[in-house]
Amino acid sequence: MLKAIIKRTVPVGKEKEMLGLITQMRTMAACQAGYISGETLRSTENPEQLMVISIWSSEDDWKAWLASDDRKEIQAKIDKISGAETVYETYYYPHMPHAD
Numbered sequence: 001m002l003k004a005i006i007k008r009t010v011p012v013g014k015e016k017e018m019l020g021l022i023t024q025m026r027t028m029a030a031c032q033a034g035y036i037s038g039e040t041l042r043s044t045e046n047p048e049q050l051m052v053i054s055i056w057s058s059e060d061d062w063k064a065w066l067a068s069d070d071r072k073e074i075q076a077k078i079d080k081i082s083g084a085e086t087v088y089e090t091y092y093y094p095h096m097p098h099a100d
């Protein structure tokens with residue numbers, strides 16, 4: 001399982017438009033192979049910062065979604081509103097060694 005952490009800046013006054021696009025993107029992602037779930041969080045320290053946590057079955061499923069034209073089209077709209085780079089980080093659960 002893979003978790004993608006997506007960080008975005010939302011200019012004051014653009015929250016509604018940005019959240020609408022993020023919701024549209026999540027709806028499309030939900031139809032993609034390997035998508036498990038997602039959530040959007042706002043920073044308590046900087047209200048202009050949003051973080052999306054997107055959970056996927058595999059890194060390949062995430063990469064396929066990342067490369068999709070539908071996602072890129074909405075991401076371009078998000079980038080235009082934001083005026084800042086979207087940051088992507090991916091994580092997986094480490095495999096713990098078995099105690100002998």
